[in-house]
C-alpha cells in the first residue's frame with residue numbers, strides 16, 4: 558500500500574499557507590499575511606532575463622553558479638561588510654531556501670542539535686527535522702526587543718550542538734540585530750565550535766538609516782555561512798536565485814558538491830538576470846526600500862494609539878509582529894475569524910513557534926491604501942472582541 562514518509566507528515570504546511578489557502582476562496586480580501594514584495598521585478602532585470610534566454614542561457618551552469626555572478630556577490634560582501642571574500646567563498650543556489658538546505662546538509666548529521674529562533678521562519682524547523690537533526694530553541698521576547706539572549710543560548714548548548722541559525726533583519730519581528738549582539742553570538746559560536754548560519758535575505762530592507770551588519774564581519778576564527786537572496790531586495794521571488802557566502806571555502810566546496818545532487822544549479826537565465834540586478838544602478842531597489850519604510854511608518858502610526866495591543870517598531874524586512882494576547886490566546890483562531898468576519902488575512906504567530914502564540918504577523922509589503930483599510934478592519938474586529 559501507498560504510505561507517506563514520517564518526514565512528510567512532520568512537515569505540514571505553515572499557518573501562513575493555511576490562511577492564504579482559505580483566503581483564496583473569498584473576495585475582497587486584504588492580504589497582510591504574505592511574505593513577498595508586492596512590487597514587480599524592475600523592467601531592466603526582466604529584460605536581462607529575456608535577453609539571457611535568447612543568448613542561450615538555457616543550459617546548466619557550473620554547480621556553484623555563473624562566475625560573474627559569484628564574483629559580483631563576493632564584491633558586494635567585500636564592499637558592504639569589509640570582509641575578505643572572493644568568488645571561491647560564494648555559491649549560487651535556488652533561492653535563499655536552497656542555500657539554507659545545502660548549509661544544513663553540509664554541516665549537520667542525523668541526531669545533531671541545531672539552535673533555532675523562537676519565534677522564527679517556519680522552514681528552519683522543517684528542514685532540521687527533514688534531515689534527521691534535532692531543533693532546539695532560543696527565545697526572542699518582546700520585552701527584550703526580540704533580540705537573542707546570549708546567556709540563554711549558552712545554557713541550551715550541549716555536546717551535540719552543531720549549528721546556530723540567526724536571522725537579521727528578522728522574520729517575523731522586523732528587528733535588525735546590532736553589532737554588539739552579533740559580536741557576542743560570534744564569540745559564543747567560536748567558544749563552543751558551532752557553525753553560524755546567518756539568514757540575511759532581508760539585508761537590504763533596512764529603515765531609519767540603520768546598518769545591516771553581517772556576522773561574517775565579526776567572525777575571526779569561526780565558521781559562518783551567510784544566506785542571501787535576490788527575492789526580497791529586487792522583488793525577484795519567482796526567479797529563484799539566492800546564494801551562500803562563507804569564510805570557509807571548504808564549506809562552499811561541500812555545498813557545491815551537494816548541489817549537484819539536489820538541484821544541479823540555479824536557473825541559468827535567472828542567474829544572468831540576478832547578475833544584472835546586482836551590477837547595474839541600485840536606484841529602483843533603493844526606491845522600494847523607501848516605499849517599505851513609508852508603509853512601516855504608516856502601519857506603526859495606525860497601531861500606536863490602539864489600546865491593549867503592543868509591538869516593537871520594525872527596523873527592517875516588511876513585518877510587524879503584533880501582540881494580540883489581550884484579545885486572544887489562540888492566534889490561528891484569531892486569524893481565521895479575522896479573515897471570515899473582516900476579510901483581512903494575517904499570519905498567525907504560533908506558526909513561527911510557541912513564543913509566537915498571542916501574536917499575529919502583519920506584512921506591510923502592500924499598498925498604503927490596502928494597509929490603511931486592512932488595519933481599519935483589524936481595529937474594528939478587535940473592538941468587537943472586547
Ligand code: PLP
Nearest residue numbers: 592652653654678728786788799
Ligand atoms: N529566509 C527568510 C527569513 C525568509 O523570510 C525567506 C522567504 O520568505 C527566505 C529565507 C527564503 O527566500 P527565497 O528562497 O525566496 O530566497
